[in-house]
Amino acid sequence: MKQNIYDNNTFFEKYKELRARKNNYNNLLEQPNFFTLIPTVKNKVILDIGCGMGDFAAYCISQGAKHVTGIDISSNMIANAKKRHNYEGLTFEQAAFEDLTILDGTIDFVSSSLAFHYIADFQLLVKKISMALCEEGILLFSLEHPIVTANKGNESWITNEEGNLLHFAVDNYQNEGLRTQNWIVDNVIMYHRTMSTILNTLIENGLQIEKVIEPIPTKEAVSNLPSLHKEIRRPSFLIIRAKKVKN
């Protein structure tokens, strides 16, 4: 199923508001950790899956990338990306990863920030990425952590009668697949996969795990966005860097 929630205009407008805030989970937690694992991009050919409004793709161009293709299933996102960023060597396409045709081992670096949990067929996704990557090419992606996606759609933070947080609720971990949640709008679809499925799928497709991050916020980040203190209690995100070793 190709979900395209970002072309729901109510969702998209509210999402833009959320991202426009300086102090959000992306800017304070996910992106700083994601950036620590970016390989050299100078003179490299890059594919960004779920490119959104194109800021990361444009950043890679600013750092000397030879060519960056940003794909996103949402026409809203691609329209915004094209409006915001117009540089030589930068291409944005409205496409689902399933439609990817660059499968000839010419990509040096595939990046994806917080998009893979929207994709139903993780096996096919990773297979296509592996085909797209050159030998020694890098895949860097972030997604919602399996601890969080397992029981998505149900009550997650459990509080006592006084409203104090007691713990985070995990359930249904081994039942992979579709979850619905109410995030910005009702019934946003996402997919839960276990940690072992995520790692083994990479390995079976010739991608060697290089580094795994479960982001911890800095003290400064927590002072800017106090709800981040909960990240010590359970991780929201998972970031993995892997290297293509063989087909």
Next chain:
Amino acid sequence: MKQNIYDNNTFFEKYKELRARKNNYNNLLEQPNFFTLIPTVKNKVILDIGCGMGDFAAYCISQGAKHVTGIDISSNMIANAKKRHNYEGLTFEQAAFEDLTILDGTIDFVSSSLAFHYIADFQLLVKKISMALCEEGILLFSLEHPIVTANKGNESWITNEEGNLLHFAVDNYQNEGLRTQNWIVDNVIMYHRTMSTILNTLIENGLQIEKVIEPIPTKEAVSNLPSLHKEIRRPSFLIIRAKKVKN
């Protein structure tokens, strides 16, 4: 800290009773999955860390291993192991892994079943294992899953007033280190480490991740030990196989 709970005689006697039952978590869940990842042992030199009563070490000898060293910190365990298994090529030693002196890259296969969560210094443990392994040598180990160790010592399965299970409680995930639990006797010490710490420590010590298992019980296992149905809701164990690639 070198904990030696298995030399607490009350603990040890009760532990033996537990293990003597055919239907336990080791026999029905951990061991069947562990065994799927064992490399060829014929003519191989093997080190089993936390060998307990020596059954796995003896199994390797029965499969044609050249030499197996089983180490365990508990004199109770080593005494039992020596009593149960007396074969050529099989050596049992009472030793903590910290005392390991086989660090010359001569080991083909290091195994360890449900022992690493008792070891305080995981970084040193993995460093020594990596030094002990030959190139292409295999490390296979199981331990309690980080989802379970995170909040160890506190209430884990949350029930409603009728006693029905609601969910599993995760908390304190990013605070690694000592946990105490009441298992068989009070105040058994173990150590929590995050998934990322476990994986990155292997990788940083030249051990390439080959396979990760979060065991799911078979229907037959659940019918023999009904409490195993909870394993669908959250995994008890984590099993990892890794290959030595370089120092």
